[in-house]
Amino acid sequence: MLRIDLASRVPVYEQIANGLRAELVSRKFSPGEKLPTVRTLAINLGVHHNTVAEAYRQLANEGWLELKRHHGAIVRERNHPEAGPDTMERFTRPLRELVAKGLADGLSPSSLAREMIETARGLEERTAP
Amino acid sequence: MLRIDLASRVPVYEQIANGLRAELVSRKFSPGEKLPTVRTLAINLGVHHNTVAEAYRQLANEGWLELKRHHGAIVRERNHPEAGPDTMERFTRPLRELVAKGLADGLSPSSLAREMIETARGLEERTAP
DNA sequence: ACAATTGTACAGGATCGATGTACAAACATC
DNA sequence: GATGTTTGTACATCGATCCTGTACAATTGT
Numbered sequence: 001m002l003r004i005d006l007a008s009r010v011p012v013y014e015q016i017a018n019g020l021r022a023e024l025v026s027r028k029f030s031p032g033e034k035l036p037t038v039r040t041l042a043i044n045l046g047v048h049h050n051t052v053a054e055a056y057r058q059l060a061n062e063g064w065l066e067l068k069r070h071h072g073a074i075v076r077e078r079n080h081p082e083a084g085p086d087t088m089e090r091f092t093r094p095l096r097e098l099v100a101k102g103l104a105d106g107l108s109p110s111s112l113a114r115e116m117i118e119t120a121r122g123l124e125e126r127t128a129p
Numbered sequence: 130m131l132r133i134d135l136a137s138r139v140p141v142y143e144q145i146a147n148g149l150r151a152e153l154v155s156r157k158f159s160p161g162e163k164l165p166t167v168r169t170l171a172i173n174l175g176v177h178h179n180t181v182a183e184a185y186r187q188l189a190n191e192g193w194l195e196l197k198r199h200h201g202a203i204v205r206e207r208n209h210p211e212a213g214p215d216t217m218e219r220f221t222r223p224l225r226e227l228v229a230k231g232l233a234d235g236l237s238p239s240s241l242a243r244e245m246i247e248t249a250r251g252l253e254e255r256t257a258p
Numbered sequence: 259a260c261a262a263t264t265g266t267a268c269a270g271g272a273t274c275g276a277t278g279t280a281c282a283a284a285c286a287t288c
Numbered sequence: 289g290a291t292g293t294t295t296g297t298a299c300a301t302c303g304a305t306c307c308t309g310t311a312c313a314a315t316t317g318t
Contacts, residue, residue, distance in 0.1 A: 025228070081234070087234045105210070119225070
């Protein structure tokens, strides 16, 4: 389940969007499925429903959800868009910084490498099943 | 060189700290070396010197730098700290979310996997040189 | 000695995030 | 059908955070 870190400096609505996007990418929800209403999810997470609504809106802008009044948030079939030129850079840089933070926090290089390789393996499995 | 994205929502001082930390972790600077003064780096990046100072302070708190007045920021020898219990979680969750964002932006799973494996390989090289 | 340099301290202004409250439209129940 | 409930949305507000402007103390260089 989603967990919100109120102490974090990254906005709650983006934490929700990030978490949901991760689940959507991993096909945890099928198209047509309905996500919880903004209020129920808000209560579950202990935040305001407008905050959840903002997260839903962001995902809807990216094409993941369809928002219809009184029909909740419906998961949409989504075809992959074209990757721009700096898109890869927008991945590699935060990745390096994330690894640096992990090392700075005392994580061993081998455990970090293992985690990344595992994640990569999971990705490739979905590519050629 | 460091590049600052003023449009980004992550604070500039943290962008600077993240970028420098990544370079420090990769041993791009040797202990004893001096980093640019807050003002010169600030001019280079086009930000206020107090913003750079905040980044330096953050890195000093983590033990990467030693700040002495009129001696600039000196790179320190730094021994790895103990990793807490949730430290790994603070790495895997953002990693998953980062991958999800990459996929959402149209990056192919294989290219993401390749990048992560390459980063992991670079890490392991530094482990047993 | 004196000017320049350097990191720091502190106040102000702008922006942003989370909430409180109210509203319009569709649904449920009778 | 009528009415109350549910749902997403809109807007104002409060608080926090970020970046900057400005000033200052301490060291350096000449």
